[in-house]
Every structure is written in structure tokens, then in C-alpha cells.
Amino acid sequence: MLGRATEIISDELQDGNLAIAQWLIDRVRPPGRSDYVQLNQDISLDTVEDIVVTSERIAMAVSQGEISLQDSNWLQEALGRHVQLKSIEELSELRAQVEKLQRNRSEQQTLNNSLVPKWGRLRKTDQKD
Structure with missing residues (x-):
């Protein structure tokens, strides 16, 4: 099949039908796909801010012709998923820190109340707003 396709493409090129030859080539060859993309700069994906910086580097790599737009789209999509996971993390x-602060505050209030003698504590009816 590939041999026949090559003959047809050759015939079209000889006849001057460049558009048809290109169309046939695009149909016969497998779509361009890279298994990996290597960026020149070291990247970090530890924080949301790092991921944003990496996204900017990818955009620059595309603008400078270092990687294809197709690879850039794939990378940006992967970074988008990664930033969602990092945000959840x-x-x-933050939730754990807030809970810890709330526990510490509660313990501190309990401790403060226990240091005041019973006769010195205000009853709810004695408190003024």
C-alpha cells in the first residue's frame, strides 16, 4: 500500500500538482508526535507559582520555535491538571494550619479560664455587652 502511495505522490509531483501531492503525503505519513519535550531551562513544579513560571517558559519556547504549538498545547494541558492538584494540596x-490555630486558641482559652478562681469568674447574667 505504501509503495502504491509513493508512486501516486511521485506522479502528482511530476504533473506539477503540488497541493495534491502534499495532501497525499499528509494522509500517508503518521501524524507528528513527540514522545517527550525537553526544555532548555530547569523547571520546578513544586508550587502554583512555579507552574505559572513554567507555563510562561513554554509560551516563550513556542515563540522562539524551540517546541511545536502541538507540544505546547499538550504541556499546557498537563500543567493545568497539575496546578489543580497542587491547589488542592x-x-x-492551609486547612490543617487553620485547624491547628483553632485548637491552640481553644486550649489557650480553657487554660486562661482555669487560672481564674471560681469566685472571680463572671456569670453569664453578670456580663455586660
Whole structure:
């Protein structure tokens, strides 16, 4: 099949039908796909800010012709998923910090109340707004 396609493409080129030859070549050859993309600069994906910087580097690499737009789209899509996961991770860490602060505050209030003698504590009816 490939041999026949090569003959037809050759015939079209000899007849001067460059557009048809190009169309046939595009149909016969497998689509361009790279298994990996290597960027010249070291990248870090530890934080959301790092991922944004990496995204900017990818855009620059495309503008300078270092990687294809197709590879850039794939990378940006992967970074988008990664930034979502990192955001969830950062939110979980923040939640843990808030819970720890709330526990410490609660413990501190309990401790402060226990240091005041019973006769010195205000009753709810004695408190003024």
C-alpha cells in the first residue's frame, strides 16, 4: 500500500500538482508526535507559582520555535491538571494550619479560664455587652 502511495505522490509531483501531492503525503505519513519535550531551562513544579513560571517558559519556547504549538498545547494541558492538584494540596495544608490555630486558641482559652478562681469568674447574667 505504501509503495502504491509513493508512486501516486511521485506522479502528482511530476504533473506539477503540488497541493495534491502534499495532501497525499499528509494522509500517508503518521501524524507528528513527540514522545517527550525537553526544555532548555530547569523547571520546578513544586508550587502554583512555579507552574505559572513554567507555563510562561513554554509560551516563550513556542515563540522562539524551540517546541511545536502541538507540544505546547499538550504541556499546557498537563500543567493545568497539575496546578489543580497542587491547589488542592495547598488548600489542604492551609486547612490543617487553620485547624491547628483553632485548637491552640481553644486550649489557650480553657487554660486562661482555669487560672481564674471560681469566685472571680463572671456569670453569664453578670456580663455586660
